[in-house]
Amino acid sequence: MxxxxxxxxxxxxxxxxxxxxxxxxxxRSYDGFxxxxxxxxxxxxxxxxxxxxxxxxxxxxxxxxxxxxxxLTRNLTPLQRIGYVVTEPGSDGxxxxxxxxxxxxxxxxxxxxxxxxxQIDFEKQLGTSRVKQLNADLDGLLKKLPx
Amino acid sequence: MxxxxxxxxxxxxxxxxxxxxxxxxxxRSYDGFxxxxxxxxxxxxxxxxxxxxxxxxxxxxxxxxxxxxxxLTRNLTPLQRIGYVVTEPGSDGxxxxxxxxxxxxxxxxxxxxxxxxxQIDFEKQLGTSRVKQLNADLDGLLKKLPx
DNA sequence: CTTTAAACAGTGTAATTACACCTATTATAG
DNA sequence: CTATAATAGGTGTAATTACACTGTTTAAAG
Numbered sequence: 204m205x206x207x208x209x210x211x212x213x214x215x216x217x218x219x220x221x222x223x224x225x226x227x228x229x230x231r232s233y234d235g236f237x238x239x240x241x242x243x244x245x246x247x248x249x250x251x252x253x254x255x256x257x258x259x260x261x262x263x264x265x266x267x268x269x270x271x272x273x274x275l276t277r278n279l280t281p282l283q284r285i286g287y288v289v290t291e292p293g294s295d296g297x298x299x300x301x302x303x304x305x306x307x308x309x310x311x312x313x314x315x316x317x318x319x320x321x322q323i324d325f326e327k328q329l330g331t332s333r334v335k336q337l338n339a340d341l342d343g344l345l346k347k348l349p350x
Numbered sequence: 351m352x353x354x355x356x357x358x359x360x361x362x363x364x365x366x367x368x369x370x371x372x373x374x375x376x377x378r379s380y381d382g383f384x385x386x387x388x389x390x391x392x393x394x395x396x397x398x399x400x401x402x403x404x405x406x407x408x409x410x411x412x413x414x415x416x417x418x419x420x421x422l423t424r425n426l427t428p429l430q431r432i433g434y435v436v437t438e439p440g441s442d443g444x445x446x447x448x449x450x451x452x453x454x455x456x457x458x459x460x461x462x463x464x465x466x467x468x469q470i471d472f473e474k475q476l477g478t479s480r481v482k483q484l485n486a487d488l489d490g491l492l493k494k495l496p497x
Numbered sequence: 498c499t500t501t502a503a504a505c506a507g508t509g510t511a512a513t514t515a516c517a518c519c520t521a522t523t524a525t526a527g
Numbered sequence: 528c529t530a531t532a533a534t535a536g537g538t539g540t541a542a543t544t545a546c547a548c549t550g551t552t553t554a555a556a557g
Contacts, residue, residue, distance in 0.1 A: 247360075
């Protein structure tokens, strides 16, 4: 009897839709804080991951970031072009290991303070306890789901 | 005194990093369920939003999806090419209104069952209560943060 | 040792995302 | 009514994402 009966009953239950929305929203905010550093929040996360796993391979970093391996290859290109990251032959003849350059470390350190401002701004907007809850929920998801 | 003192202390606190990881992970899973329908989870969400807001403008749909307006324009291209969505002149001479075609509604209805399987699979993996908590947290974020 | 399988990484193609910049239309100020 | 603002939308460029496919190197099977 209703006019629009069945269509569009999916979104109210779709976790993926929410996650994609939230990722877009937060990414744009963080990007705004990082703009003066010349890097995006995606690049910041990649630099941070490489910094924390010095000499790791492409596949290892991709797995850590829950990212397709070929996506990581593409995302490395601009960071290599501006000289923040280098790839070197790994122990294994197949793999290549990633490393931050001196200028990459410097840029990352500078970006840290901007990132912190972005995170604090977010926590101020949503409230610390909600952010803690959300972080914990996301950690549970990321830990439990297979790559 | 420590070997790696300051570098990489950002990620453990970064909500955006988590959100981007989770969005990639979930999107790939949902995409796998939808592959036989020939659409992605991003396209499914867009079809659902248009279906639920018939005759809405580009900007309205973009705002609803927390998406940049120009991103929406780009995302519409493949859906228009395969004939699932049409844009028509809006009441205002500037705006254009979006509408699903008959084949678009049909494709969306068919995709619904695949989406449901994807969502159920996710809930089975993470647990229903955790999913509900996460959904509620994300709703809080999406409601509270300005576009 | 040779063959086969597995692991590691790059490229072609295409969708996703968004900023800077542009055009066109409508609304507002004077 | 005209000049200016604001609103709506598209394009150029570039980064982000991932699948299909390819090549190369190492490991495993025989």
